[in-house]
Amino acid sequence: MKAIPLPRLAFRATSFILALLLAACGETVATSSASSGPPTASAQTASPASPAASRYDPAKMDLKPVPAKVTSERHSGPYAEGSALSTTAVLKPLDPSPVKTIRLDTTHKIIEIAPGVRFSAWTFGDQVPGPTVHVRVGDRIKFSMTNRSDEPVPGPKMTAAPMMHSIDFHAAMVSPEDKYRSIAPGQTIEFEFTPNYPGVYMYHCGTPMTLEHIASGMYGAVVVEPREGYPTKVDREYVIIQSEFYVKPAPGNAKVEGVPLYVLDGERLRNAQPTHTVFNGVHNGMMRNPLPVKPGERVRLYVLNVGPSKTSSFHVVGTIFDRVWFEGNPDNQFRGMQTVLLGSSNSAIVEFMIPEEGSYVMVDHHFANASQGAVGLLSTGAAGENATEHHNIAASPTPSAPDTAQAKLQFESKCLACHALVGGRGKKIGPDLAGVTKRRTDDWLRRWLKSPEDMLASDPDAKALLKEHNNLPMPNQNLSDKEIAGLIKYFHWVDSNPAAPATEGKAKS
Ligand SMILES: [Cu+2]
Numbered sequence: 001m002k003a004i005p006l007p008r009l010a011f012r013a014t015s016f017i018l019a020l021l022l023a024a025c026g027e028t029v030a031t032s033s034a035s036s037g038p039p040t041a042s043a044q045t046a047s048p049a050s051p052a053a054s055r056y057d058p059a060k061m062d063l064k065p066v067p068a069k070v071t072s073e074r075h076s077g078p079y080a081e082g083s084a085l086s087t088t089a090v091l092k093p094l095d096p097s098p099v100k101t102i103r104l105d106t107t108h109k110i111i112e113i114a115p116g117v118r119f120s121a122w123t124f125g126d127q128v129p130g131p132t133v134h135v136r137v138g139d140r141i142k143f144s145m146t147n148r149s150d151e152p153v154p155g156p157k158m159t160a161a162p163m164m165h166s167i168d169f170h171a172a173m174v175s176p177e178d179k180y181r182s183i184a185p186g187q188t189i190e191f192e193f194t195p196n197y198p199g200v201y202m203y204h205c206g207t208p209m210t211l212e213h214i215a216s217g218m219y220g221a222v223v224v225e226p227r228e229g230y231p232t233k234v235d236r237e238y239v240i241i242q243s244e245f246y247v248k249p250a251p252g253n254a255k256v257e258g259v260p261l262y263v264l265d266g267e268r269l270r271n272a273q274p275t276h277t278v279f280n281g282v283h284n285g286m287m288r289n290p291l292p293v294k295p296g297e298r299v300r301l302y303v304l305n306v307g308p309s310k311t312s313s314f315h316v317v318g319t320i321f322d323r324v325w326f327e328g329n330p331d332n333q334f335r336g337m338q339t340v341l342l343g344s345s346n347s348a349i350v351e352f353m354i355p356e357e358g359s360y361v362m363v364d365h366h367f368a369n370a371s372q373g374a375v376g377l378l379s380t381g382a383a384g385e386n387a388t389e390h391h392n393i394a395a396s397p398t399p400s401a402p403d404t405a406q407a408k409l410q411f412e413s414k415c416l417a418c419h420a421l422v423g424g425r426g427k428k429i430g431p432d433l434a435g436v437t438k439r440r441t442d443d444w445l446r447r448w449l450k451s452p453e454d455m456l457a458s459d460p461d462a463k464a465l466l467k468e469h470n471n472l473p474m475p476n477q478n479l480s481d482k483e484i485a486g487l488i489k490y491f492h493w494v495d496s497n498p499a500a501p502a503t504e505g506k507a508k509s
Helices: 005-025 210-215 266-270 367-371 402-414 442-450 452-458 460-468 481-496
Strands: 069-071 099-104 106-114 117-124 132-136 140-146 188-193 199-204 219-225 236-245 247-249 259-264 276-279 298-307 312-316 321-326 333-337 339-342 347-353 359-364 375-379
Touching (some): 106 276, 199 298, 210 266, 219 236, 219 298, 236 312, 298 312, 312 347, 333 339, 359 367, 402 481, 442 481, 452 460
Parallel strands (some): 099 140, 117 259, 132 219, 236 298
Antiparallel strands (some): 199 219, 312 339, 312 359, 321 333, 321 347
16 A cells, blocks of 8 residues: 555655754754653662562452442533543643542544545544543542433534443453443443553443444553652653554445545454554554654653554664563563564553654554554654644545545645645645645646656756755656646645645644
């Protein structure tokens, strides 16, 4: 598939341009950030205050939770609530309070899992993946959930019929019959639990067919910190959740807002043949909006593979995992690893240094999975403000004419790695293309898109543009005349629709 050349291109191009920039200002990148002190030897062993043995002492664990309560009282207002929740890839700092009150309601909504692919999903907290819960061993979690699958939610309509749902927290030790029971639309379940073990745990809907509920989007992560905290200090913390989608066009080729609607493909699901394998709910998740990092920083990723049916071979191009804590527990430590193998519902905390300026590609090294969208970027060139945008829905307005809509998809898959389309605010390798029809004639654009190489050799304006872009030439895109005409038409549509430029992912989930 065509997803692979993109990261490579972006990677090479970014490294190249940054190498030039660095050479120009004579900087070195060897300095390490002050806050990322080297991990201490004591990381290997338990500190005297909490000997390893007592960490797992059953006497200190909560093994007698109180019964769950199911009522017909319905939550209204936000679908997710609680200071322990993070709704993006950025993990919010731990709330110090020992009691965490959390609400995650279930909804049915249309999400965008790839450019032009609207999927009829089921959610926790009205997003896919659901919000990440951040707690500590010994905290009291007071959880509640209303099944709101019968309510209309903001966004495009045409969602699935209301149905039973439930929640299963892998971080808990409780009776599944009691706490994980299914509730009907309009019902609310409440229960409490105390996480006994540190780790990065999956939560998901357990209502039969569980496979369908997970594949429809009902999952998320719980990060449980050790009671005494982690043994290392880091500069950045991100949550990466890998999952598969199995989709087919909706019956009768139904559309939402002019874009084809997709529904679950039961046959592909049972045969474990996904159509999309993604990070944080989106095809090429975080390619369009890389997560920011800086040279010399120590980065911690909380990586969870929710499956439902595939294994992930998680790797970051350009660095080595200094520490891997399998399942997110520092007692399960590996050093100096290139990849970490995660079965369905396995997780790991990985920590590594960012050696120098560049774009570091996160990838499932099972490359068939990566080609379905399981790639993302950590980049020293990323603008911070975009970083928190990664969850779907990033659905931007789509032109109604079919050829222009097609061109938008093409732009998103082929050009977005290097170009923004947001009116001067998009800092990428190439120029922001909003307004391009005002500064170039259609003929110039046609000749440029046909062969940037020829233009750079012959056209003075093209030569000037190349100079402005640190002599980094735009590669030939091998576009047909029809595709070129469509792209030019799309640029005209963007320039004549003030509300249109949302292609850099402004929409918040
Ligand atoms: Cu469910």
